[in-house]
Amino acid sequence: MTEVLLTRISEPEAWRIDRYKELGGYEALAKALKSMTPEEVAEEVKTSEIRGRGGAGFPTGVKWGFLPDVYPRYLVINADEGEPGTFKDRELIEFDPHQLVEGTIIAAYALKVNWSAIYIRGEMVLGAARLENAVRDAYGAGYLGKNILGTEFDLDIVVHRGAGAYICGEETALLSSLEGQRGEPRLKPPFPAVEGLYAKPTIVNNVETISAVPHIVNKGGAWYASLGTEKSRGTKIFSLSGHVNRPGNYEVELGTTFRSLIDDYGLGVRGGNKLKAVIPGGASSVWFVEEDLDTPLDFDAIAAAGSMLGSGAVIVMDETTCAVRAAARLVKFFSHESCGQCTPCREGCAWMYKILTRIEEGAGRSEDLDLLLSVGSGITPALKTEGRMAMSEVLPYTTICVLGPSAVTAMAAPLRLFREEFEEHIRLGACPKAAGTGITTQDRKASRG
Amino acid sequence: MSFSAENRRIADRIVAQYPQSESAVLPLLHLAQSQDGWLSPDGMREVAEILGLEPAQVFSVASFYTMYLREPAGKKIISVCNNISCMLQGSDELLERIEHRLGSKCGHSTSGGEVYLEEVECLAACGGAPCLQVDGEYFENVTIEAADSIVDSAMRGERPEGGKGLPSDFYSEPLGAPSIPEGLGANEGEGS
Amino acid sequence: MADTKASPEAEESQASPERLKVTIDGVTTEVEPGTLLIEAALKAGKYIPHFCWHPRMKPVAKCRMCLVEVEDQRGLPPACTTPCSNEMVVHTDTPIVQQVQESVLELLLANHPLDCPVCDRGGECPLQDQTMAYGPGESRFVEEKRHYEKPIALSELVLLDRERCILCDRCTRFADEVAGDPLIAFVERGNRTHVLTFPDEPFRSYFSGNTIEACPVGALTAVPYRFKARPWDLEEVESTCAQCAVGCRVKLQSSSSRVLRVLGVDSEEVNQGWLCDKGRFGFEYLHHDDRLTAPMIRIDGELVEASWGEALDAAADGIKRAAKEGPDALGFLGGSRSTTESAYAFSKLARIAGTNNVDAQLGDGLEAAFLVGANPRASIANLDSAAAIVVAGPDLKEELPVLYLRVKQAALKNGVPLIECSPMQTGLSRYAAVSLIHRAGETAQLLSALAGAAQREPTDRPPAGASATDFQRAVEIISEACDKNAVVIAGRTGLATSDGELGASATQLAEAIGGLVLPVAHRANTMGALFAGCAPDLLPGGSRLADGDGGSRAAIEKAWGRAVPSHEGRDASGIVTEAARGNVGALVLMGADLIDDFPDRSLGLEAIGRTGFIVAIDIFMTPTAAAADVVFPAATFGEQSGCVVNIEGRVTRQVAKVAPPGSSQPEWYLLDQLTSRISGKPARWTSHQDVFEEMAAAAPAFAEVTRASIEGAKGTVVRASDTYAPQEIEHPPIATDQYNHRVIAGRKLYGDGQVSGRCTAFRRIDTKAVARLNSRDMSRLGVEDGVAVRLRGARADLEIAVMTDDSVPEGSVSVPFNRIATSSGADEKETGESALHPIRVADLIDSTAAVNEVRIETLESPA
Numbered sequence A: 001m002t003e004v005l006l007t008r009i010s011e012p013e014a015w016r017i018d019r020y021k022e023l024g025g026y027e028a029l030a031k032a033l034k035s036m037t038p039e040e041v042a043e044e045v046k047t048s049e050i051r052g053r054g055g056a057g058f059p060t061g062v063k064w065g066f067l068p069d070v071y072p073r074y075l076v077i078n079a080d081e082g083e084p085g086t087f088k089d090r091e092l093i094e095f096d097p098h099q100l101v102e103g104t105i106i107a108a109y110a111l112k113v114n115w116s117a118i119y120i121r122g123e124m125v126l127g128a129a130r131l132e133n134a135v136r137d138a139y140g141a142g143y144l145g146k147n148i149l150g151t152e153f154d155l156d157i158v159v160h161r162g163a164g165a166y167i168c169g170e171e172t173a174l175l176s177s178l179e180g181q182r183g184e185p186r187l188k189p190p191f192p193a194v195e196g197l198y199a200k201p202t203i204v205n206n207v208e209t210i211s212a213v214p215h216i217v218n219k220g221g222a223w224y225a226s227l228g229t230e231k232s233r234g235t236k237i238f239s240l241s242g243h244v245n246r247p248g249n250y251e252v253e254l255g256t257t258f259r260s261l262i263d264d265y266g267l268g269v270r271g272g273n274k275l276k277a278v279i280p281g282g283a284s285s286v287w288f289v290e291e292d293l294d295t296p297l298d299f300d301a302i303a304a305a306g307s308m309l310g311s312g313a314v315i316v317m318d319e320t321t322c323a324v325r326a327a328a329r330l331v332k333f334f335s336h337e338s339c340g341q342c343t344p345c346r347e348g349c350a351w352m353y354k355i356l357t358r359i360e361e362g363a364g365r366s367e368d369l370d371l372l373l374s375v376g377s378g379i380t381p382a383l384k385t386e387g388r389m390a391m392s393e394v395l396p397y398t399t400i401c402v403l404g405p406s407a408v409t410a411m412a413a414p415l416r417l418f419r420e421e422f423e424e425h426i427r428l429g430a431c432p433k434a435a436g437t438g439i440t441t442q443d444r445k446a447s448r449g
Numbered sequence B: 001m002s003f004s005a006e007n008r009r010i011a012d013r014i015v016a017q018y019p020q021s022e023s024a025v026l027p028l029l030h031l032a033q034s035q036d037g038w039l040s041p042d043g044m045r046e047v048a049e050i051l052g053l054e055p056a057q058v059f060s061v062a063s064f065y066t067m068y069l070r071e072p073a074g075k076k077i078i079s080v081c082n083n084i085s086c087m088l089q090g091s092d093e094l095l096e097r098i099e100h101r102l103g104s105k106c107g108h109s110t111s112g113g114e115v116y117l118e119e120v121e122c123l124a125a126c127g128g129a130p131c132l133q134v135d136g137e138y139f140e141n142v143t144i145e146a147a148d149s150i151v152d153s154a155m156r157g158e159r160p161e162g163g164k165g166l167p168s169d170f171y172s173e174p175l176g177a178p179s180i181p182e183g184l185g186a187n188e189g190e191g192s
Numbered sequence C: 001m002a003d004t005k006a007s008p009e010a011e012e013s014q015a016s017p018e019r020l021k022v023t024i025d026g027v028t029t030e031v032e033p034g035t036l037l038i039e040a041a042l043k044a045g046k047y048i049p050h051f052c053w054h055p056r057m058k059p060v061a062k063c064r065m066c067l068v069e070v071e072d073q074r075g076l077p078p079a080c081t082t083p084c085s086n087e088m089v090v091h092t093d094t095p096i097v098q099q100v101q102e103s104v105l106e107l108l109l110a111n112h113p114l115d116c117p118v119c120d121r122g123g124e125c126p127l128q129d130q131t132m133a134y135g136p137g138e139s140r141f142v143e144e145k146r147h148y149e150k151p152i153a154l155s156e157l158v159l160l161d162r163e164r165c166i167l168c169d170r171c172t173r174f175a176d177e178v179a180g181d182p183l184i185a186f187v188e189r190g191n192r193t194h195v196l197t198f199p200d201e202p203f204r205s206y207f208s209g210n211t212i213e214a215c216p217v218g219a220l221t222a223v224p225y226r227f228k229a230r231p232w233d234l235e236e237v238e239s240t241c242a243q244c245a246v247g248c249r250v251k252l253q254s255s256s257s258r259v260l261r262v263l264g265v266d267s268e269e270v271n272q273g274w275l276c277d278k279g280r281f282g283f284e285y286l287h288h289d290d291r292l293t294a295p296m297i298r299i300d301g302e303l304v305e306a307s308w309g310e311a312l313d314a315a316a317d318g319i320k321r322a323a324k325e326g327p328d329a330l331g332f333l334g335g336s337r338s339t340t341e342s343a344y345a346f347s348k349l350a351r352i353a354g355t356n357n358v359d360a361q362l363g364d365g366l367e368a369a370f371l372v373g374a375n376p377r378a379s380i381a382n383l384d385s386a387a388a389i390v391v392a393g394p395d396l397k398e399e400l401p402v403l404y405l406r407v408k409q410a411a412l413k414n415g416v417p418l419i420e421c422s423p424m425q426t427g428l429s430r431y432a433a434v435s436l437i438h439r440a441g442e443t444a445q446l447l448s449a450l451a452g453a454a455q456r457e458p459t460d461r462p463p464a465g466a467s468a469t470d471f472q473r474a475v476e477i478i479s480e481a482c483d484k485n486a487v488v489i490a491g492r493t494g495l496a497t498s499d500g501e502l503g504a505s506a507t508q509l510a511e512a513i514g515g516l517v518l519p520v521a522h523r524a525n526t527m528g529a530l531f532a533g534c535a536p537d538l539l540p541g542g543s544r545l546a547d548g549d550g551g552s553r554a555a556i557e558k559a560w561g562r563a564v565p566s567h568e569g570r571d572a573s574g575i576v577t578e579a580a581r582g583n584v585g586a587l588v589l590m591g592a593d594l595i596d597d598f599p600d601r602s603l604g605l606e607a608i609g610r611t612g613f614i615v616a617i618d619i620f621m622t623p624t625a626a627a628a629d630v631v632f633p634a635a636t637f638g639e640q641s642g643c644v645v646n647i648e649g650r651v652t653r654q655v656a657k658v659a660p661p662g663s664s665q666p667e668w669y670l671l672d673q674l675t676s677r678i679s680g681k682p683a684r685w686t687s688h689q690d691v692f693e694e695m696a697a698a699a700p701a702f703a704e705v706t707r708a709s710i711e712g713a714k715g716t717v718v719r720a721s722d723t724y725a726p727q728e729i730e731h732p733p734i735a736t737d738q739y740n741h742r743v744i745a746g747r748k749l750y751g752d753g754q755v756s757g758r759c760t761a762f763r764r765i766d767t768k769a770v771a772r773l774n775s776r777d778m779s780r781l782g783v784e785d786g787v788a789v790r791l792r793g794a795r796a797d798l799e800i801a802v803m804t805d806d807s808v809p810e811g812s813v814s815v816p817f818n819r820i821a822t823s824s825g826a827d828e829k830e831t832g833e834s835a836l837h838p839i840r841v842a843d844l845i846d847s848t849a850a851v852n853e854v855r856i857e858t859l860e861s862p863a
Ligand SMILES: Cc1cc2nc3c(=O)[nH]c(=O)nc-3n(C[C@H](O)[C@H](O)[C@H](O)COP(=O)(O)O)c2cc1C
Pocket: A051, A052, A053, A054, A055, A056, A057, A058, A060, A078, A079, A080, A081, A082, A083, A166, A167, A168, A169, A170, A171, A172, A204, A205, A206, A207, A209, A210, A401, A402, A403, C001
């Protein structure tokens, strides 16, 4: 385990500003503001080659470089963490909010931004309070407001609470929501870097991405780039959940394998059961099976294996899991969270969910499986009907954002891996798995934090 | 409803935090809900008035988000995660158990108005699945026994034991108060 | 996420900004930069199926029906949001595009009810049509469909059936983006999204009906049209709306000789497809039982039906008898509700009868010479690109709603700075850069001061009580807009002020800033009637009677074979004032109701009482007609053909679609008969075209207006032969009594008039009259909303409920001119029998005063 962002997480009360400072906090801020120009800070971030930790893995330094010379411009931190299986940002915020605040201030300085918002999931009541308090304390300490640390630099940070909508994690939906609108994704182009919040240039970055910035400034971009693999630099927090013995957040150098993550950190599949499948990068990713576990945790390697690293949510399912039920649950989620703008997503997700539920409840028809794939192809026309699914099949898609295509993946990946199980379900008119899941009656080992 | 004088002051500070006032829709709706326990039409109307919007516009926004309760709910709110990681750890059985013990179904309040039970999407606590929230406080690795005791406390109007903490354990600022301290915000905006 | 820099195409298109070459399914076409693919395809004759795209709204690309493939571009871009770039090669018929179209349709139909046979839209439904053309064969959706409570009323006029809705966002976008009334919106999300109003706050927009037309399915239906007809049973003609002087182009649809529906026509010059609800739904009066069906003459004090011959003889005799007393014993009022042909016939009859006492305006407009001669005159389309717009006139939203939309669009979408000069805030205030709210009746002074300031004449303080900072801001804006085609819109600001020099001051301002003038009038064909010579100082063609000794007078006299009287005529106020003194022997009223239309009702009543002989040509038994000696039933909108002239001077056609009731006749016909009886020469016309030809020959201004040139939506613009050039303008000071309130008497869109009062569509719309007062005045008076007070005016007292309204400045009171103050409600409206008694705001008004003031008294509160 190589801990960079999580170093303070087990320190008691690291969320308090005095504790944070004792542990070396706000030194990077002083360094950046007093001895570096904004351009130099941006350059360090570029050198680090860090790729966005929010899901798409786009190189942060490159994205920052897209900002046209237009002011005001904005920095918005995406703390809407809602991708099923992902819980890293919440812990980063609850246990080390100042790390994020410091990163935000430094990034804003580098981007010549004077107003920034942290859009946090409304459900994260405790995290939001800790973050709000951290921001207040940072004002009190002169890290925010006018003339920060005696320099010319001014910055305000507003902690903005969402209100229950997964789609607001999608950056343009997030901006709509932050403008007081329904959280509907916008058409791209224009991209936020050109026309974002209030139609002004805006950078949207994930909590984890920005939390890394103080470390990059402290130790240098080159140091950060020395970690990880050639195309996937640095460390990344993986949220391990599901049927493992020790779920939790683990920060590892990129390049570690899935097997190592599950066995070394997660202490293996629960009860010595056999592995059925792994959702490797959040609910929107194509499922992996046993034979894929030696794939390194690296953006490109996972893509080459047909899936994606995504948000770093690794969900493990053992042999007792019913694939139909899991697929139905995921598609239900996407249908519930569809914003509803695009016909194919709005109608297609709901239809797929209805069919899956029917199958799960024992009223499936033999033609339903082809129908499912056909409905899915209304969203992703290149969807194939046979063989293992690959992420590349979701291109092109007929929707504005990739929520719709994600639902197709969540349906088609398990269907195509476990088609016989679906068919058996239909034939039996019931679930072939005796005990799908089962709640434990004793306390399991709590996850970290 | 109508904002209390104190909340009205908070509302004005919230609006002033943003370069454009419309951005305050969500936080003001949270404030209205925290005052009344639910988001009434009057609450939406007042938010619209403060921001110079039509009530229909505010309604349109509010109804997009699941956290706004558009009907009066029970005094305590139990939110059970039903998403994949929790499902894998038995959240369906957990939910059933809670329904049974409450004697009321998901999406409803108990007949005495003590508890409102809802299903929610992933709460970003999958490492502690199955998980739930009571009035926003996280409870993780919830066993059947733990669920029973959570329900019993909630029915008595008490805060259940074993949660992971609430803001009120640490801070005095009211929920929804702006993060920029009074008088310190620069309100950098379009025009400046 | 794949952030990319601005596309290289964008740079390329800058290199050749003129035209872009685009190839769509092998057809190459050239388009302007900024053209969307979907528009380019239409140009190339290739229809790309779509639902959410509407040419007059911002594209949102939500339905996903229009996805296409573009060579060298990834993905499936929506044609409705993709701008063309040069050398673009587009495919709209590849297998993948067809697959997308088919599945979008299947998905749209999945939850759509199969109720086409009972749907108003069945037969003219884009969803139905596109399913035939691009859709899947059969439905594979076996699940339960989405259910909603059956049609819910969004307002008094519009119903919504949410099961049919395909969530294209057109109605909601229209309400927000075009109408500025975001009262309907999407609620909930995802699969549960639907359109709704806020609880208990209906979609009360003056433009709500447009949403029905914009809806691509039958989700929105009109209360008045519901289940009335099937599209295939309807016949239609294109015509021009007769509700106000904007002259929106409409489609008039009828079945079995009843008009059933009015739809908008997208005329770029005029209404861009939109209509106000009054124009759209206000046609039911046509078929009302109260319509006059036969001529009537007064015998022994009673009006009794007569034959056309008897009535014509009686009318001609009465007019001839009075004419013997000299030109001032005659008065001719009306024409602004008629076709231009009929107005011409009216103007001609007056002159043949020997008088110039003829006026189409009823003391409620501006100087006729200004209205026809404003120069350089702006067109409605000029507003789009104006450097600034100054509005000095009525509340456009209430009186000329579709012009309001255009001004709002210019301000909001094109960023044209708007300066409003008004005695109180109006519908446009929200969009104005500056609202120069000033004392009622002093708008002309304000415009002159702006003109002066624009020419750097020192002003000590802003006139008319306007705020100094606002005035300064306005001066900055107009100075910036100098010589860049700013537009000054000028019309009467209300009926309780004379607004004497307003036309002159507006002209002065336009001249000072090198801008254009757009004069506005209220009634649909005021301009046409003035151009036809229905004004004491104008000849047909709009040339000045006094200066018209040259070509125009000669041409007219040649056409008529008769000299045009040369004495100076009286305008409406002059005629009514003289009549009230008992000096007028005969009044001929054509669509002119002195009791309900004339701003000074006491004077009007007096005039009627003291005039020996009255001829009324009308469609209903108005209070004035009831007092007449001869009544002729006239054909009206939809029943007769002819041309009308809108505020821009644009001449377009009105076309007959149904037969008038009983023996009603087009006015030109009976006027020709009267003229013949008076002149002793045979009647000349057998059709409105005969009238048009005589008018065109007689009036040089109409020379370019040929029958062919006024066909179609665009029509043609007529220019007055004399341009208006005001002399030195003087603004006599107006004394104010500080204990009084100045009266602002504007019209509301929905009133209790003869016509609106007889449209069932408007029956449920609240038209209670209230007096609006600033909150400070309210507390000074110690009254609360809803309490009745007494307004003591020069002419009469009026008891009326008050309402707080801070858009009215302190010291003023706003009262609706066209509503009955003590209306007892529906019964009266239903029968339209408003008799002589219901109190109207017009009772308060002294039309001879520059401004009207009232004292407000609180009433003893009833125990
Ligand atoms: C449906 C959807 C949900 C998303 N949810 C999140 C989220 O919860 N948190 C996040 O940081 N990014 C999320 N993203 C990715 C964001 O759009 C965006 O790429 C990211 O915030 C950029 O930050 P980064 O460059 O630092 O990764 C989501 C994307 C989609 C399409």
